[in-house]
Amino acid sequence: MxxxxxxxxxxxxxxxxxxxxxxxxxxxxxxxxxxxxxxxxxxxxxxxxxxxxxxxxxxxxxxxxxxxxxxxxxxxxxxxxxxxxxxxxxxxxxxxxxxxxxxxxxxxxxxxxxxxxxxxxxxxxxxxxxxxxxxxxxxxxxxxxxxxxxxxxxxxxxxxxxxxxxxxxxxxxxxxxxxxxxxxxxxxxxxxxxxxxGDIRATRDLNAPSALNVAGLGAELSSSPNLGATEIRRGHAPQSGNSNSGIERYYDIIPANNAGLDATLKFNYRQAELNGLTEANLVLFRSTDSGSSWRYQSGTADTTNNTVTQSGIGAFSRWTAAAIDQPIAEIIISANLKAFLEGPFDTDSMRT
Incomplete structure (x- = not known):
């Protein structure tokens, strides 16, 4: 030193x-x-x-x-x-x-x-x-x-x-x-x-990063494919939608290669940024239009280390954390359903 x-x-x-x-x-x-x-x-x-x-x-x-x-x-x-x-x-x-x-x-x-x-x-x-x-x-x-x-x-x-x-x-x-x-x-x-x-930002050339906290900004990235020249921007304005607000942190992650990634994001935050939300309920949301609209992405919260982690990410954009019970986007859960019918089925009335 x-x-x-x-x-x-x-x-x-x-x-x-x-x-x-x-x-x-x-x-x-x-x-x-x-x-x-x-x-x-x-x-x-x-x-x-x-x-x-x-x-x-x-x-x-x-x-x-x-x-x-x-x-x-x-x-x-x-x-x-x-x-x-x-x-x-x-x-x-x-x-x-x-x-x-x-x-x-x-x-x-x-x-x-x-x-x-x-x-x-x-x-x-x-x-x-x-x-x-x-x-x-x-x-x-x-x-x-x-x-x-x-x-x-x-x-x-x-x-x-x-x-x-x-x-x-x-x-x-x-x-x-x-x-x-x-x-x-x-x-x-x-x-x-x-x-x-305002925001704090950095640019790095990322070659298949593994749990890399880029420039110490708190967006920890893993990806098998190379991301290339990647800019990370961290802001602290709560992102909003669906009449709710998220925590006081978001990341814009802008890689040169931004398709087919199967990447992982570990989203770090501070206690002081919770914005009144229940920490154990934090999940991740993604926006592809700079925060105008949001989509639910799930994620696993670690309240001891102040992180929310999401894997299987195909592409990056703007990411933030919000509470599952106060989501900034509608949460749609899809499922494959099977019906087991007894007796004759009337296709006109859709009844047995």
């Missing part, structure tokens, strides 16, 4: 930086410190640091470990209170060089350019923290590790490494969290992805 050096961010204004500089900065609730390590081509000018407010990246600031570092400038402020946000202004750039960690206790607002490199952004503040970028934000690793509150997306994000929810939820807030072809979701008992709208 790579060792991450913390990039600490706790100031209203970053020091003016010229040349090539490597930095360590932190924002948190009190006693701010900005430490800049500058090579022989760079200089750091000291700036006063209020206790609360926002860190602003002015011009281009490069953070990371450099082999040509020559001297070190340290700036400290006195004790203070309040979360501190990171703001990258329009036309400005914050670049991460190497495995650095940016720890932020306030909001993350990028109106310029963020070069994530192989680093991590760690959101640690109390209450709600927002991530905003009008063009969509890109992270390598993103961690939520908060004592209270959630992180709210105010725009789309992409994560190419690991999205870790150690403590605190990530509220999609109508936006998309895209893990692409390499990103992975790591939820915990204290942190999950949620949101009445």
């Amino acid at each position: 790579k060792r991450f050096t913390q990039l600490l961010l706790l100031a209203l204004l970053l020091p003016a930086v010229t040349g090539h500089a490597q930095s360590k900065v932190e924002t948190k609730d009190a006693h701010s410190k900005v430490r800049q390590q500058v090579n022989e081509k760079g200089t750091a000018a000291k700036t006063s640091l209020p206790a609360a407010g926002a860190v602003a990246a002015d011009g281009e600031m490069k953070v990371g470990a450099g082999s040509d570092r020559k001297n070190e400038g340290v700036i400290e402020s006195g004790n203070g209170s309040g979360p501190v946000s990171l703001v990258i202004g329009s036309g400005d750039t914050l670049a991460v060089d190497g495995d650095m960690e940016i720890v932020v206790s306030g909001d993350w607002q990028n109106n310029g350019v963020f070069k994530s490199g192989s680093g991590m952004v760690n959101l640690t503040g109390s209450g709600t923290q927002a991530i905003g970028n009008p063009a969509g934000e890109s992270f390598n690793h993103l961690t939520v590790n908060k004592p209270t509150g959630a992180v709210q997306l105010n725009g789309d994000i992409s994560v190419s490494g690991t999205l870790t929810l150690s403590s605190g939820d990530l509220d999609l807030n109508g936006n998309i969290a895209d893990l692409g072809s390499s990103g992975t979701l790591a939820e915990s008992a204290a942190g999950r992805v949620k949101g009445a709208s």
Whole structure:
């Protein structure tokens, strides 16, 4: 496991930086410190640091470990209170060089350019923290590790490494969290992805998957045939039909090869997503028109492990779970019936 050096961010204004500089900065609730390590081509000018407010990246600031570092400038402020946000202004750039960690206790607002490199952004503040970028934000690793509150997306994000929810939820807030072809979701008992709208998604090339939890999203797939390039989208809006609603989770499963699969889906969910339904009564439903209509698919509920499993699936589409006693589609049970007749049978009256 790579060792991450913390990039600490706790100031209203970053020091003016010229040349090539490597930095360590932190924002948190009190006693701010900005430490800049500058090579022989760079200089750091000291700036006063209020206790609360926002860190602003002015011009281009490069953070990371450099082999040509020559001297070190340290700036400290006195004790203070309040979360501190990171703001990258329009036309400005914050670049991460190497495995650095940016720890932020306030909001993350990028109106310029963020070069994530192989680093991590760690959101640690109390209450709600927002991530905003009008063009969509890109992270390598993103961690939520908060004592209270959630992180709210105010725009789309992409994560190419690991999205870790150690403590605190990530509220999609109508936006998309895209893990692409390499990103992975790591939820915990204290942190999950949620949101009445928006989705978290990933794409993988699936070659005869066997009990594969794709990108950690919770749709566990098995299939003898290759599925090919497959996109998984997980949303949390309850799907409805037949005057009933399902749980607060659904999956859109979109494989390139989507016929004759004889596949198995293990549908994972969280207790917090039950939406008032009786867990032991959960079964699966399928929609081929993005949730406009639904068909009953059966499934076996495992209330200990929070899963519903269905085998013999010929093709994928949108899937959700709902209660058998509050179904989101009519449940039609077909059977082969045989009639045993006694005495003469009148074909006109259909009576014996």
